[in-house]
Amino acid sequence: MKDAHAWFERMQQDTTAFWYIYKNASAVPQGVAYFTECNERMRTSTFGLYAKPDTPLSTGIRIIYESLEIAFKELNLYKINAKVLDFNKSSLMAHRKVGFAEEGIFREQHFDGNRRIDVTQLGMLATEWKQCRKGLRERIDKLDALNLVSPYH
Numbered sequence: 697m698k699d700a701h702a703w704f705e706r707m708q709q710d711t712t713a714f715w716y717i718y719k720n721a722s723a724v725p726q727g728v729a730y731f732t733e734c735n736e737r738m739r740t741s742t743f744g745l746y747a748k749p750d751t752p753l754s755t756g757i758r759i760i761y762e763s764l765e766i767a768f769k770e771l772n773l774y775k776i777n778a779k780v781l782d783f784n785k786s787s788l789m790a791h792r793k794v795g796f797a798e799e800g801i802f803r804e805q806h807f808d809g810n811r812r813i814d815v816t817q818l819g820m821l822a823t824e825w826k827q828c829r830k831g832l833r834e835r836i837d838k839l840d841a842l843n844l845v846s847p848y849h
Contacts, residue, residue, distance in 0.1 A: 718759045726751045729763040731771065739774035743767065754839045756790050761832050768822045775821050781806055782814040795828030796820045
């Protein structure tokens with residue numbers, strides 16, 4: 697627990713990182729999104745997210761949508777980078793579905809304590825978000841319609 701406290705203290709002092717807790721309409725935390733390595737001059741950042749395991753399947757897409765809105769509107773970023781561990785196929789698929797482009801593979805970049813894992817590098821430009829945004833919003837609205845009453849609105 698000591699390491700977690702030290703990490704939390706470092707994150708609070710890091711001016712190149714922004715963390716957001718994603719909550720549903722009932723204000724129940726559903727996940728977290730973060731922007732690290734924010735470079736104000738270059739207008740770039742690395743993006744990541746975690747959704748609680750017991751949340752609806754559409755939670756990850758919702759977190760990505762809200763996060764990209766923040767990234768390109770509020771933080772005024774030009775490019776978002778994302779790194780996804782190779783075994784996390786659902787995250788990789790979600791990033792691709794919302795418009796992230798695959799930019800490369802860092803072979804055996806991550807060590808989990810037992811084995812080396814490839815990391816896929818993805819990216820999205822602000823101009824690409826402008827093109828993808830409406831379609832993703834419509835997709836979320838369709839998911840809401842299928843659920844008839846959405847807990848997110």
